[in-house]
Amino acid sequence: MSEFVESLMQDVKAKNPDQPEFHQAVYEVLTSLELVLEKHPEYRKAKIVERIVEPERVIMFRVPWVDDNGEVQINRGYRIEMNSAIGPYKGGLRFHPSVNLGILKFLAFEQVFKNSLTTLPMGGGKGGSDFNPKGKSDAEVMRFCQSFMSELFRHIGPNTDVPAGDIGVGGREIGYLFGQYKKLRNEFTGVLTGKGLGWGGSLIRPEATGYGSVYFASEMLATRGETLEGKTCLVSGSGNVAQYTVEKINQLGGKVVTLSDSSGYIYDEEGIDAKKLAFVMELKNVRRGRIKEYAEKYPNAVYTPVDPNLDYNPLWNHKADCAFPSATQNEINGKDAQHLVDNGVICVSEGANMPTTIEGINIFLENKILYGPGKAANAGGVAVSGLEMSQNSLRLSWTREEVDQKLHQIMKNIHKTCVDSAEAYGTPGNYVNGANIGGFLKVANAMLDQGIV
Ligand code: NDP
Numbered sequence: 001m002s003e004f005v006e007s008l009m010q011d012v013k014a015k016n017p018d019q020p021e022f023h024q025a026v027y028e029v030l031t032s033l034e035l036v037l038e039k040h041p042e043y044r045k046a047k048i049v050e051r052i053v054e055p056e057r058v059i060m061f062r063v064p065w066v067d068d069n070g071e072v073q074i075n076r077g078y079r080i081e082m083n084s085a086i087g088p089y090k091g092g093l094r095f096h097p098s099v100n101l102g103i104l105k106f107l108a109f110e111q112v113f114k115n116s117l118t119t120l121p122m123g124g125g126k127g128g129s130d131f132n133p134k135g136k137s138d139a140e141v142m143r144f145c146q147s148f149m150s151e152l153f154r155h156i157g158p159n160t161d162v163p164a165g166d167i168g169v170g171g172r173e174i175g176y177l178f179g180q181y182k183k184l185r186n187e188f189t190g191v192l193t194g195k196g197l198g199w200g201g202s203l204i205r206p207e208a209t210g211y212g213s214v215y216f217a218s219e220m221l222a223t224r225g226e227t228l229e230g231k232t233c234l235v236s237g238s239g240n241v242a243q244y245t246v247e248k249i250n251q252l253g254g255k256v257v258t259l260s261d262s263s264g265y266i267y268d269e270e271g272i273d274a275k276k277l278a279f280v281m282e283l284k285n286v287r288r289g290r291i292k293e294y295a296e297k298y299p300n301a302v303y304t305p306v307d308p309n310l311d312y313n314p315l316w317n318h319k320a321d322c323a324f325p326s327a328t329q330n331e332i333n334g335k336d337a338q339h340l341v342d343n344g345v346i347c348v349s350e351g352a353n354m355p356t357t358i359e360g361i362n363i364f365l366e367n368k369i370l371y372g373p374g375k376a377a378n379a380g381g382v383a384v385s386g387l388e389m390s391q392n393s394l395r396l397s398w399t400r401e402e403v404d405q406k407l408h409q410i411m412k413n414i415h416k417t418c419v420d421s422a423e424a425y426g427t428p429g430n431y432v433n434g435a436n437i438g439g440f441l442k443v444a445n446a447m448l449d450q451g452i453v
Contacts, residue, residue, distance in 0.1 A: 019102025032436035035425040057081040061151040065143045079127035082108035085446035089125030092166030097132040113439030114375040120386035145176035164193040190392030193385035202388035204403040210244025212380015217349035219415035220370040229253035232320045237327030241351040261291040265315040268301035326351035334359035350374035376435040383410045
């Protein structure tokens, strides 16, 4: 590590104590940027890196609401407006009890580079709340969303900041949030993405992150003359990203043998085919049940509950060719990464944000795994959000085929940017450097052009 990166990291840690996920995300990017800073003293002079790690604005607010028993509940709401050099802030909202300032700052930081990679004009942001939608009635979720938006509405807008979904925020929540924004502003605008199809949403938006992650994996495999046909795949999570990852892998001839939620995972050696996937979608999106029920419905599958005493996740310890972590951050540690390598996995495409620890990443890189980091591999979601914004501005909607074709092309372009950037900076095949450098350059140049703001 260079002296510059070391001292900047010390600074970031001192200024942002108790935010380990934010430190991790910054560290990973800075180690790649060392290569760039050597070649570009102008970035050092303008303190681009020192500025890029500091959010442009952080909003924190109280979210009071009343539950079905008439009890008053109080949650905390956040919006991190990280960087607007290349467009309005853009990034999802996460509703999960683990949400805190550090987690949202890591997500907002990653989002800056990811959005830049899509080639669309979007800055980076992220937000959410420590509200737990699990076990809440629709009416409770609605009252929470209305209270959340009663503050957020004054900070966002179609040309300022355009939130979307993330963990715990899907079509239902976006609907309630949009309804409240529209009422408060008396405006029907594209202020959120992931909207319903009948009121401004884009076809393929629900599918985009999962499909995009699989398209990215296909591009990586193609560099070694391989395809997904006949490949056995491990997928974690069972939410939006995981579901459409499974759908696309199946379409391309692969076989998915695992899915999970925060209580445990299922292993189905026969594969999760379209019919079983339809069951999972109904289970998770309509009944909001647990993945355990999959093994009750399909007795050949084995359910393993989470064991808090294990220092690894057994989901990653099965024979397979490809892995698609699609649940949450730091779900693959060093031990898990080693298990994947030992079990013959050649390709890892991250649907989730920062699912692999630094130790895990190093194991993938040392073993020459085709490793697509989240900010590249899962950029399909925000890319189609960008396409939703374009359609809203044009006041028209594209067909399913048109959007899917644009998504596919964007994922190919992102892959090419990663490959080219990694090569240009002397680390061919290193998608981590490729994504970080490729994403950084456009933002850094825009910041140079726009002066010290
Ligand atoms: P969902 O809420 O639809 O699903 C999340 C899934 O991950 C659920 O199965 C959930 O299980 C599981 N999960 C969540 N937190 C944990 C945890 N702490 N430990 C174990 N499992 C957990 O979210 P998405 O599918 O939208 O998001 C998944 C990942 O993809 C996140 O990292 C998100 O940031 C990333 N992502 C999402 C995009 C999108 O368009 N939605 C875009 C780009 C990235 P349970 O139900 O038990 O909580």
